[in-house]
Amino acid sequence: MQRAVQAKGLEQRTSFPVDGQLLMVLPRAAASIKHPDIRLPILRADEDGYYLEMRVEADPQDSSEVAVTRRVPLDHLSAEEWQELKTQYANLDLQACADRGISRGLEKIHDRKIQRLFMALLTFLNPRQVSIVLYLYKLAAQQDNGPLVSFRSNDLLSSLGYTRTKDGGFASKLRSQLNRDLVALHRTELVLAQSLRKGNAMGAKVMIKSILRIRDYEIDNVPRDFDLAKAADYTYELADAYTVSLEFFDGPGRSGDYVLFASDLDISQKLGSNARCDYKTKLLIYLASRLKWDAPQDGQYLIVSKQYLLKNLDLLGSNSSRNNQIFWRTVEELRQEGYILGAQELPGKKKITSVQFQLNSDKLRCHDKP
DNA sequence: CAATCTCGACACCAACACTT
DNA sequence: AAGTGTTGGTGTCGAGATTG
Numbered sequence: 001m002q003r004a005v006q007a008k009g010l011e012q013r014t015s016f017p018v019d020g021q022l023l024m025v026l027p028r029a030a031a032s033i034k035h036p037d038i039r040l041p042i043l044r045a046d047e048d049g050y051y052l053e054m055r056v057e058a059d060p061q062d063s064s065e066v067a068v069t070r071r072v073p074l075d076h077l078s079a080e081e082w083q084e085l086k087t088q089y090a091n092l093d094l095q096a097c098a099d100r101g102i103s104r105g106l107e108k109i110h111d112r113k114i115q116r117l118f119m120a121l122l123t124f125l126n127p128r129q130v131s132i133v134l135y136l137y138k139l140a141a142q143q144d145n146g147p148l149v150s151f152r153s154n155d156l157l158s159s160l161g162y163t164r165t166k167d168g169g170f171a172s173k174l175r176s177q178l179n180r181d182l183v184a185l186h187r188t189e190l191v192l193a194q195s196l197r198k199g200n201a202m203g204a205k206v207m208i209k210s211i212l213r214i215r216d217y218e219i220d221n222v223p224r225d226f227d228l229a230k231a232a233d234y235t236y237e238l239a240d241a242y243t244v245s246l247e248f249f250d251g252p253g254r255s256g257d258y259v260l261f262a263s264d265l266d267i268s269q270k271l272g273s274n275a276r277c278d279y280k281t282k283l284l285i286y287l288a289s290r291l292k293w294d295a296p297q298d299g300q301y302l303i304v305s306k307q308y309l310l311k312n313l314d315l316l317g318s319n320s321s322r323n324n325q326i327f328w329r330t331v332e333e334l335r336q337e338g339y340i341l342g343a344q345e346l347p348g349k350k351k352i353t354s355v356q357f358q359l360n361s362d363k364l365r366c367h368d369k370p
Numbered sequence: 371c372a373a374t375c376t377c378g379a380c381a382c383c384a385a386c387a388c389t390t
Numbered sequence: 391a392a393g394t395g396t397t398g399g400t401g402t403c404g405a406g407a408t409t410g
Contacts (some may be wrong), residue, residue, distance in 0.1 A: 133402080162406080163407085165407095171406075172372090173372090173405090173407095173410095174405095214408085233408095235371095236371065236372090269405085269406095275405075277379065277380075325396095326380095
């Protein structure tokens with residue numbers, strides 16, 4: 001009894017749970033514009049309102065490649081605003097987004113709010129945002145207040161590894177980006193099959209959830225006139241503290257559908273690097289996701305086809321040798337951090353090779369069902 | 371704040387070696 | 391001859407820093 005209590009305490013200090021259902025869908029929900037399963041963003045009006053959405057189609061070859069739609073509800077739009085948005089949408093050059101970068105694809109859109117709206121959808125759940133989400137799950141475990149998490153913006157920016165300015169704060173550009181990330185995680189809804197947890201296609205009840213909802217925010221000292229939405233849409237502001245609720249939330253004492261991550265998780269962003277190129281975070285999340293999907297018997301060896309590894313790491317460039325190089329470099333990074341004990345390529349039929357990972361259960365493990 | 375600068379990482383391409 | 395993997399050069403992108 002005493003020992004069990006101690007063990008639980010230790011477990012909470014050295015690791016934290018992340019909702020299993022969220023992990024199962026996270027790599028798909030984060031698909032980039034180059035992802036082969038993604039559909040182009042569309043504007044849609046139905047009886048519930050207006051939406052900007054992007055769908056990731058299921059890949060029938062593998063059950064883990066589920067369908068998910070991410071969408072931004074566009075509330076309180078007047079008919080004129082809807083028309084204006086449709087006009088601007090026509091200026092969105094999706095081919096250029098895919099071929100020459102998102103900023104090139106957006107350059108014909110001059111309205112800042114609309115530009116940020118498209119940007120938020122196209123870059124949704126990039127590794128930086130995923131890192132923020134992991135940070136919040138870690139805090140949730142520490143604060144032990146259910147899905148509610150309170151944090152100070154500067155602490156988060158600090159954990160993300162950004163350097164402070166002379167006066168001890170952070171550059172307005174970084175602060176602005178954080179508010180936009182938080183609002184994107186709040187606004188963007190994921191539409192997925194409720195049956196995901198069981199991994200079958202029966203009873204296709206639909207679930208609609210944001211990853212988090214912002215419940216409250218605080219401004220230090222001088223009471224400024226801060227508007228969350230306006231800050232995300234137009235300005236360069238960030239509140240000094242937030243309280244959010246994690247909408248996908250499971251952990252000890254609930255149904256037990258979660259994956260434990262080591263608490264020493266490093267979410268610092270590489271200096272000068274494009275956020276979408278953080279392969280280490282992508283691989284870690286994908287391995288956690290596959291751990292949920294495959295539930296390997298020994299809990300340690302995981303075999304994943306190379307094709308799906310490259311796809312889920314967004315290594316979709318035409319230079320296959322280079323993709324390969326980046327992949328193995330990334331495996332080595334996770335090995336050095338202790339997540340992976342070993343990885344080796346298993347030759348398969350024809351060109352279909354797989355990689356067998358030996359994972360370190362001290363750093364990453366599925367919770368055994370009660 | 372916004373404009374400008376810096377720099378690492380990338381895509382793309384061409385050239386090349388090696389295999390089948 | 392066609393396919394596969396490797397290498398290095400070039401231009402571009404985007405993140406973060408700097409500056410006014």
